[in-house]
Structures are given as structure tokens and as C-alpha cells.
Amino acid sequence: MASAFTSSSSTTISGSNFSRLSSSSELKAAPIGSFRLLDRPHGSSTAISFSQRRSLFKPVNAEPKRNDSIVPLAATIAAPEVTGNEEVEDYGQLERDLENASPLEIMDKALEKFGNDIAIAFSGAEDVALIEYAHLTGRPFRVFSLDTGRLNPETYRFFDTVEKHYGIHIEYMFPDAVEVQGLVRGKGLFSFYEDGHQECCRVRKVRPLRRALKGLQAWITGQRKDQSPGTRAEIPVVQVDPVFEGLDGGFGSLVKWNPVANVEGRDIWNFLRAMNVPVNSLHAQGYISIGCEPCTRPVLPGQHEREGRWWWEDAKAKECGLHKGNIKEEDASQLNGNGNGDAYANGTAAVADIFDTHSVVNLSRTGIENLARLENRKEPWIVVLYAPWCRFCKAMEGSYVELAEKLEGTGVKVGKFQADGEQKEFAKRELQLGSFPTILFFPKHSSTPIKYPSENRDVDSLIAFVNALR
Structure with a gap:
């Protein structure tokens, strides 16, 4: 996610406030969330309070010393002594109250409750809808984005367009230069193609996000349930963030708002077109979900939008870690390291079979072994190796059945x-x-099967493949 904090004209934050690497390679602390935690008496109540405002905190301008073996956090948080009764919010009840609310209503409630202590996480993709909803409320708002250093040029130009269109300044967060340097020097620029994208995402995205959120009480994301049914199917519209910490520090100190959780992708695009909202030019080139340039590509007919992200990896890996808390535990436990759910095939979960038609022959282990051994077959075969739980297999079911x-x-x-x-x-x-x-x-007349090399799984492409080899 390319995310950056931005504010409306009344709450603009200068880019000079953010951390920069000096010529001596010392990293200065970013002011977002750079507060020192003061002594706080431990009360008997375990209720989570979000009534404290940022004005209670004293900023600390001292630059932390660098430890060569451990990269310091850009911010530490502490709460001052608070007297009197504290307001306690039941976010479970609030989520139930807003479950059927419109994105505009949810956005308005979020901005009303948290004011300058909440910010929109903007990736440079269709989540520009969040900025439009915030603009429509008429309230001041902030926007932030994570500049990983590996974004498409089109995305950087889009950031500039959005700032000018809405009259805002996006608050950019950058990865730690020493960490990036260590990763690239040690493993190269494209190590994620070999050992997975998680390490790179952790350095370039997750840790900068963690620093950014330390200065907030709440954040707003563009997560939708239909983006990734296997990992995002149960996203609430508002929740206590299960992973990251906010201004007060500790679990429960950050609220996460997902105003478009219940909105389908096509409705987001209908909204953007109706409101004449500027969009990333990459969308016109077939990109739907947009991330870093080396890890994002256009999707093809018959593919789910998340197949354009980290395409060399399987289903479970299609998350970068920014929304880890929304991954369903049952899905994670049923998926192995490559995202292939062995638990389903072993009978621990019932999943309906796919490609279930008389035109498609269901091959057993013995059947596929015999087919592979034959050097002179009576007829050629095309066979799909699949898992019934795999959403990418499900996405091509229609085209494969039509092919048959x-x-x-x-x-x-x-x-x-x-x-x-x-x-x-x-x-x-x-x-x-x-x-x-x-x-x-x-x-x-060959014992060696030929693997279909393309990610294009529409019926015309599959027929062209068959006709070229039959």
C-alpha cells in the first residue's frame, strides 16, 4: 500500500516535518507520533478509552541514538496522568449500528469522532474513493501514504494530481534507509521473487506504517470484502485494530475504520465515474489492485483482481502484512506455506468440487499416472491441476467448462x-x-506434457493453446 497522511487545507502538515536521512547517515525521528510516555497510574478498569486528545501530549524533539544492530522506532508513546471520568466507547456495538450504513455516513462518523487524530491510508489506487467521501462530508481530514521507493511513475504522478484536485497535502512515510540498504546489499533488488515478498514488505511498508499509526488514534482504510474473499471476507466497518498500536500505546489504542468494506468493486468504480474523481492511469492499462512496480501487473480475463499482486506466489501470500489482523484464522490454519490448502483435501473442511460437468473427466491418481506414462495416446488431453478451495481455480471454472x-x-x-x-x-x-x-x-504422440505458460485463462486463449498443439 502506498500510504501517506494528508490533510485538508485547514489541517495541512508540512512535509518538512517528516524524517530525513542526514549526510552522517543518522536518521532523525519523525514527528508523527513522536511523544514521550509520561507516568500513568494503573487503574483497576480495563476499559479502552479514546477520549484523550493529542493536546495532552508533549512532543519530544530529541533525536534518538542509533543502535547499529537494532533500528530504533521513530516514535515512543506515553500517556500523561488523566483525572476524572473517561469516555468508554463500545466499538462492537458501533460496528453493529453502522453495519448497513453508507460509506459516506461511516466516513462522517469517523471524522466526527476523531478529528485531527485520524487519517486516511491512501495507496494510489481506487481507494481515492475514501478521499472523495471525506471531501463530501465537509470536515477537515488528513491523508497519508507509504512511499516504498518502488512505486510506478504513474502512481507518483497520481499523488500529485490528487493533492491539487482536493487542495490537500499527502503525508508521506518512508522506510528506514539503513534497513533498505541492508536488505538490498545483502539480498539484491529482487530477492522477493525467490524467497517471497514478506521481508521486503515488512521493511518498506509495515514498519513505516507502524511508525505512522503511533501518532494517531484511528485510521481509515479502503479494504473491501470482495478484494480477497479468502482473507478479507469478514472485514467489519469499524473495529479496534487487532495488530497496530495508536497514540495511547498498547492493545486497543487504535481504531480501524473500513467504510467501503461492504461495497463491491464495480460500485466503487460507478461512484468514481459519477463524481468525476481522478484515477490512476494504470487502471486503463488493466491494473486493478496497485502496489509496488516489481510486484504488480495487470490482470487478465478470468483472473481475480488480487492475482495482479505477487503473481508468482499462491493464495495465502496475497497480503503484505498491513491488514494481517483481518486474515481469517481458519483460512490461515488451513493453508500451507504456499497457500495450498491441504487441510481441505484431508477432510478437515468440506468444500464443493468445481469443474463438475459431464464434459470434464475426473481423473484419479491412477488415471493421471497412466495418462502420463502413455507415449502413444489415442487422443490428446488437456488437464487442469486444481484445488476446489482455490479462488483462482474457481475464477476460471466457467471458461474451462466452456472449453470442454x-x-x-x-x-x-x-x-x-x-x-x-x-x-x-x-x-x-x-x-x-x-x-x-x-x-x-x-x-x-509424446509422453511429456506441455504446461500452459500464460495467465490468460479465458476460453479463446485456452482454445488457441490447444489448437497450436493438437
């Missing part, structure tokens, strides 16, 4: 083999399985 129907009577057999669970290691070893779905073509 079109190939009936042509002499080409269409099959499927469920390759998760106990069959996964066999499929990886013998059938070139890399991720789900994997599509193989077994020629008529």
Missing part, C-alpha cells in the same frame, strides 16, 4: 485432477505443479 463443451466431438479430451492435499507433492514432482491452477496438454 466446445471441444466435445473434436477428439481432444478435457480432464481435471485435484492436486492438493496428499496429491500435492506428487503433482509438484511429476506434473510440473507450481501453483493452482496449472494446465497441462498431453500431446497424442
Whole structure:
């Protein structure tokens, strides 16, 4: 997520307030959240209070010493002594009250409650809708973005367009230069293609976000349930943040608002068009979900929008860590390290089968082994290696079934083999399985199957593949 804090004209924050690396390579503390925690008596109540305002905190301008082995936090928080009764908010009840509210109503409530202590996290994608909703409330608002240093040029230009369109200044947060230097020098510029994107995201996104949120009591995100059904299907419109800490420090000190959680992607785009909101030019090139340039690409017909992110990894890996608390625990426990859910195939969860039609032959382990051994087949085969729980497999179900129907009577057999669970290691070893779905073509006079190389899974592309090899 490219995120940055921005405020309306009445709450503009100068970019000079943010941390910069000096010529001596010492990193100055960022003023966002740079407060020293004062002694606070421990009361008997465990209720979470959000009534304290930032004016109670005394900023600390002292620059922390760098420890060569540990990168210091940019901010430390402490609460002053507070007297009197504190207002306690039941955010579970508030979430229930706002469950069916419009995004505009949810945004208005968030800004009303937290004022200058809340900010919109803006990635440079369709979450520009959040800024439009905030603008429509007529209230002052702040926006922040994480500049990872690896964003597309189009995204940087879009940031500038948004600032001018709304008359705001986005508050940019940057990764720690020493951490980035260590990562790149030690592992290269593109290590994430080999060992996963989590480490790079942790350095360039998660830690800068953590520093930013330390100066807030609440933040607003563009998460939607339909963005990633496997990990975001239960996002509430408002919640106590389960991962990050806010201004007061400790669990429960930060509130997370998700005004568009219940809105579908097509409705977001209808809203943007109706309100003539500027959008990132990458969208016109097929990008839907937009992140860093090396890790984002356009999606193709039949693909879910999240397949454009970290495409070399499987389902579970399609998160960078910014919204870790919203990943369903049951999904995480049922997915192995590659995002392939062995637990489903082992009977721990019931999942309906897919590609279930008379036109598609269901191959057993013995059937696929026999097919792979044949050097002279009576007819060629196209077979999909799939997992019934995989949303990317589900996304191509319609096109694959249509393919099977079109190939009936042509002499080409269409099959499927469920390759998760106990069959996964066999499929990886013998059938070139890399991720789900994997599509193989077994020629008529060859024992070696040919792997479909494209991510384009519409029926016309699949037929072109078959016709080129049959």
C-alpha cells in the first residue's frame, strides 16, 4: 500500500516535518507520533478509552541514538496522568449500528469522532474513493501514504494530481534507509521473487506504517470484502485494530475504520465515474489492485483482481502484512506455506468440487499416472491441476467448462485432477505443479506434457493453446 497522511487545507502538515536521512547517515525521528510516555497510574478498569486528545501530549524533539544492530522506532508513546471520568466507547456495538450504513455516513462518523487524530491510508489506487467521501462530508481530514521507493511513475504522478484536485497535502512515510540498504546489499533488488515478498514488505511498508499509526488514534482504510474473499471476507466497518498500536500505546489504542468494506468493486468504480474523481492511469492499462512496480501487473480475463499482486506466489501470500489482523484464522490454519490448502483435501473442511460437468473427466491418481506414462495416446488431453478451495481455480471454472463443451466431438479430451492435499507433492514432482491452477496438454504422440505458460485463462486463449498443439 502506498500510504501517506494528508490533510485538508485547514489541517495541512508540512512535509518538512517528516524524517530525513542526514549526510552522517543518522536518521532523525519523525514527528508523527513522536511523544514521550509520561507516568500513568494503573487503574483497576480495563476499559479502552479514546477520549484523550493529542493536546495532552508533549512532543519530544530529541533525536534518538542509533543502535547499529537494532533500528530504533521513530516514535515512543506515553500517556500523561488523566483525572476524572473517561469516555468508554463500545466499538462492537458501533460496528453493529453502522453495519448497513453508507460509506459516506461511516466516513462522517469517523471524522466526527476523531478529528485531527485520524487519517486516511491512501495507496494510489481506487481507494481515492475514501478521499472523495471525506471531501463530501465537509470536515477537515488528513491523508497519508507509504512511499516504498518502488512505486510506478504513474502512481507518483497520481499523488500529485490528487493533492491539487482536493487542495490537500499527502503525508508521506518512508522506510528506514539503513534497513533498505541492508536488505538490498545483502539480498539484491529482487530477492522477493525467490524467497517471497514478506521481508521486503515488512521493511518498506509495515514498519513505516507502524511508525505512522503511533501518532494517531484511528485510521481509515479502503479494504473491501470482495478484494480477497479468502482473507478479507469478514472485514467489519469499524473495529479496534487487532495488530497496530495508536497514540495511547498498547492493545486497543487504535481504531480501524473500513467504510467501503461492504461495497463491491464495480460500485466503487460507478461512484468514481459519477463524481468525476481522478484515477490512476494504470487502471486503463488493466491494473486493478496497485502496489509496488516489481510486484504488480495487470490482470487478465478470468483472473481475480488480487492475482495482479505477487503473481508468482499462491493464495495465502496475497497480503503484505498491513491488514494481517483481518486474515481469517481458519483460512490461515488451513493453508500451507504456499497457500495450498491441504487441510481441505484431508477432510478437515468440506468444500464443493468445481469443474463438475459431464464434459470434464475426473481423473484419479491412477488415471493421471497412466495418462502420463502413455507415449502413444489415442487422443490428446488437456488437464487442469486444481484445488476446489482455490479462488483462482474457481475464477476460471466457467471458461474451462466452456472449453470442454466446445471441444466435445473434436477428439481432444478435457480432464481435471485435484492436486492438493496428499496429491500435492506428487503433482509438484511429476506434473510440473507450481501453483493452482496449472494446465497441462498431453500431446497424442509424446509422453511429456506441455504446461500452459500464460495467465490468460479465458476460453479463446485456452482454445488457441490447444489448437497450436493438437
